[in-house]
Amino acid sequence: MLDSVFALAQGFSVALEPTKLLFALIGVFLGTAVGVLPGIGPALTVALLLPVTFKLDPTGSLIMFAGIYYGGMYGGSTTSILINTPGESASMITALEGNKMAKAGRGGPALATSAVGSFVAGLIATIGLALFAPWLVEIAIQFGPADYFALMIVAFVTVSATFGDSPLRGLTSLFIGLMLGLVGIDALSGQARLTFGVPELLDGVEVTTLAVGLFAVGEALFVASRMKHAPETIEPVRGSLWMTREDWKRSWKPWLRGTALGFPIGSLPAGGAEIPTFLSYTIENRLTKHPEEFGKGAIEGVAGPEAANNASAAGTLMPLLTLGLPTSATAAILLAGFQQYGLNPGPLLFAERPDLVWGLIASLFIANAMLVILNLPLIGLWVRLLAIPQPWLYAGILVFAAMGTIAANPSPVELVMLAVFGLLGFVMRRYDYPIAPMVVGLILGPMAETQLRRALQISLGDPMALIESPLAATLLAIAALALVAPLLFRGLSRFKADED
Secondary structure, three states: OHHHHHHHHHHHHHHOOHHHHHHHHHHHHHHHHHHHOOOOOHHHHHHHHOOOOOOOOHHHHHHHHHHHHHHHHHHHHHHHHHHOOOOOHHHHHHHHHHHHHHHOOOHHHHHHHHHHHHHHHHHHHHHHHHHHHHHHHHHHOOOOHHHHHHHHHHHHHHHHHHOOOOHHHHHHHHHHHHHHHOOEEOOOOOOEEOOOOOHHHOOOOOHHHHHHHHHHHHHHHHHHHOOOOOOOOOOOOOOOOOOOHHHHHHHHHHHHHHHHHHHHHHHOOOOOOHHHHHHHHHHHHHHOOOHHHOOOOOOHHHHHHHHHHHHHHHHHHHHHHHHOOOOOHHHHHHHHHHHHOOOOOOHHHHHHOHHHHHHHHHHHHHHHHHHHHHHOOOHHHHHHHOOOOHHHHHHHHHHHHHHHHHHHOOOHHHHHHHHHHHHHHHHHHHOOOOOHHHHHHHHHHHHHHHHHHHHHHHOOOOOOHHHHOHHHHHHHHHHHHHHHHHHHHHHHHHHHHHHO
16 A cells, blocks of 8 residues: 555656646647547547657656546536537436436536536546556466466457447457457567568558547548438536535535446446446436436436546556556557557556556546546537537548558558558448457457467467466456357347247
């Protein structure tokens, strides 16, 4: 405990440097702005900025990326409340009660409870991250190659099964990513694999090019392909922005309950932000003393899910920093950001670059304070952002994506790959295939292959070595359960439907 406090104090000495504060401010401002704009989430923004920041200071860039992640979680609530359009998927639940409050002229208190709840949850969850991350690192140090391989399998299965509606589609996306991870020179034999005589592919497929193509170009093409819907009407914020004493009384318990759900679930390999926000809404609906208000604008239905949403963001960073496992789309892109600077998140990172890790964790406290200060006074600006015409917005994204990719890798092959991945991203969105598993497959695939080969070399080729370790056997059993469970639930639901 004392070691964590001391390390965090050193982290603050890094995070409070003027340049790092500037990176944090840019991150939270950009994150809130993109969270407000429907369809442009933190994953897309970080993906766009990866090629632009490859020559900048690693610590500052990663602080900015984390600020974007936190800011995106904040900003998504603004559109949910004002135009009933979540900026990202985790804000869907906020729209249920928040938009009803706005239509009843209580948009101000809805935005206020969202901002304050996010601050409270982010603060408590970041303290949890600082306290529990070193403990998880101590466990991770004991992992052998077989254990790490089993952990990667858990990540593959859970990410594939939880993103999107169909586990099969998630696994298809994952296998495309794993196949792309095979491109390049084999580390063991030195032979070129799947390069087809293209010299630029000898170093493998760039994660940044894949991420920018799938998230930015694919999203722009998908938006352009859809027919124009009815224009969204922005609900004006009427009356006071602040909360009454009754609002505070009804909000503080949901904030704490939401935090208690969001942080641990966000830390799980199959966690994410959607599950705790749904759970929080259900719990608040059951515990409320004003059940008649639910569905018509209950403040508890905004306070709890928003707290769960932001607490899960800090929870997501725990497996990412300690084990190198991404549990959300944005975490997968953040992992690509680490690798861009030659850093591999995991237990060794805490020993090799404690200044970076603890500076990043300390910056989350600062970003959280910046967000609550920025969010309430700038609501008018965020509302004006919603007036930007979509053609301008996505045309700018395409230009920025192309320029960033060329700046990072000045090669026509890289630009062609960006276009191909963009078309692939469009097709996957069109047919409802999740994108995050592909990015996870490309990043973790080579690492899983390395650990598998090490385990087999140690055991002289005996595959039973993969289940001799109790930890590896347990993790592989969890992976098998995570793979089979969605199919069992689907089968049961069909059986019940047939009976009815």
